[in-house]
Amino acid sequence: NAGVTQTPKFQVLKTGQSMTLQCAQDMNHNSMYWYRQDPGMGLRLIYYSASEGTTDKGEVPNGYNVSRLNKREFSLRLESAAPSQTSVYFCASRYGATNEKLFFGSGTQLSVL
Amino acid sequence: AQRVTQPEKLLSVFKGAPVELKCNYSYSGSPELFWYVQYSRQRLQLLLRHISRESIKGFTADLNKGETSFHLKKPFAQEEDSAMYYCALDNYGQNFVFGPGTRLSVLP
Numbered sequence: 001n002a003g004v005t006q007t008p009k010f011q012v013l014k015t016g017q018s019m020t021l022q023c024a025q026d027m028n029h030n031s032m033y034w035y036r037q038d039p040g041m042g043l044r045l046i047y048y049s050a051s052e053g054t055t056d057k058g059e060v061p062n063g064y065n066v067s068r069l070n071k072r073e074f075s076l077r078l079e080s081a082a083p084s085q086t087s088v089y090f091c092a093s094r095y096g097a098t099n100e101k102l103f104f105g106s107g108t109q110l111s112v113l
Numbered sequence: 114a115q116r117v118t119q120p121e122k123l124l125s126v127f128k129g130a131p132v133e134l135k136c137n138y139s140y141s142g143s144p145e146l147f148w149y150v151q152y153s154r155q156r157l158q159l160l161l162r163h164i165s166r167e168s169i170k171g172f173t174a175d176l177n178k179g180e181t182s183f184h185l186k187k188p189f190a191q192e193e194d195s196a197m198y199y200c201a202l203d204n205y206g207q208n209f210v211f212g213p214g215t216r217l218s219v220l221p
Contacts, residue, residue: 033208040122042199042213050207058208101147102209104157
């Protein structure tokens with residue numbers, strides 16, 4: 001039972017490079033999320049997709065784009081990476097009803113030099 | 114705006130001592146609150162949610178609407194409780210708002 005799968009687990013980029021973080025869930029969840037985790041700041045929402053075909057900005061969307069490719073997959077793209085985007089990125093999903101818990105991926109540790 | 118605060122970045126207690134991790138929130142309406150935990154090298158996982166009123170691994174949390182708090186408590190801390198703890202608020206079913214987290218260190 002895979003749950004939420006994120007790739008890659010680690011990545012090092014140079015400033016200005018682009019990359020896409022992949023996320024897939026096999027639980028038939030409607031809602032998917034991308035968070036970044038920084039020391040002292042907790043988890044901050046970048047983008048979310050409440051259902052297939054919709055995406056919305058979260059607290060810190062600048063410098064990122066997302067694609068809800070289908071119900072299973074939700075990717076996060078950095079078009080021109082900056083050192084401020086060095087962080088650990090988590091994908092999460094849930095069925096969508098209020099009070100449903102989130103299921104998290106294992107995270108992607110990204111360093112931008 | 115919806116907000117979750119956790120005033121302690123780091124909390125150190127000795128094994129067997131009581132522990133309380135503080136969480137306060139601001140929210141218009143009836144809040145749905147959660148505690149998530151991240152053990153070393155593991156993904157975040159749900160510890161408990163207030164609506165189920167259950168006790169997980171000896172932890173409990175009571176919602177106090179008057180004080181807008183949802184503090185996490187355990188009467189006797191264990192070394193395996195050392196982890197990062199996040200308080201979270203379900204934001205009208207759209208997404209979650211997380212607090213900054215408290216790192217709990219249980220000393221032998």
